Amino acid sequence: MNGSLVSNTVDIKLKRGPAGLGFNIVGGVDQQYVVNDCGIYVSKIKEDGAAALDGRLQEGDRILAINGVKLEDQTHKAAVDLFRTAGEDVELLVLKKSPHHTNGPAESQAEQAPPVPYLGLLAALTAAAAIFAFIYMRNTGRPF
Template sequence: MNGSVAGGGGLTEEVIRLTRRPSGLGFNIVGGTDQQYVSNDSSIYVSRIKKDGAAYLDGRLQEGDKILAINGRDLKDLRHMDAVELFRNAGYDVSLKIQRRLQPQNGPVGHRGDGDSGGLPLAAVLVPGLALAAAAVWILLRYRQRM
């Protein structure tokens, strides 16, 4: 493994090394002093991991990760386009220092495969199921009243 983990207080930091592919590093970024992604925070964040890109194939970088530095260069207080230029000109082998919030997991962390939504939220299953059950009870009661 070519990353290191450190942190505390619900945050973890990791250094991830990626090798640029012909299509690039394989992720999009948001944020910057001129385009804050998080209120009162001008940091740079990963907004999307591109399928089959370098970041996707590596599997460690995640959407929502804060990128603290690229090749040792701090990304603090940069405009969005200046950060984009740093990524474009970072070279073939790129080192990213990232930070993410620790979240309780019930399974392995990693990227999702084709067509895998990562599981539906409980409410997405429960609410329609309860509505269907309520409708069935209502129909049953109406049917019994007519008998």
């Protein structure tokens, strides 16, 4: 792993509660959640579950290993089976979701520039409207 991945990894120890570990997963080699990525990701944290009470595991985090068993190249079913048979005390190695997906203060979100694809679409629509207006005026013989 490169340095940026290592710095974003955390070990999380959870104690299985009455409702299990308290989160759902998606992904695997047979059910890719992210294009060209076979990882296992947290899709939902269940309220009042072990993960929610701990607070460190978040939706969008990638689970790299469970009790030392790497989840790389696992099918979704194999990963689910590992979670089900992991025992009462479970240790997860987690790659935290990238910072641009985290929630920040509202003012920092409001100051962000619009994404480039949005600006490109706006420019293309403006250009198309200008071309149609030019063709319409040219065909009707009306001066600009």
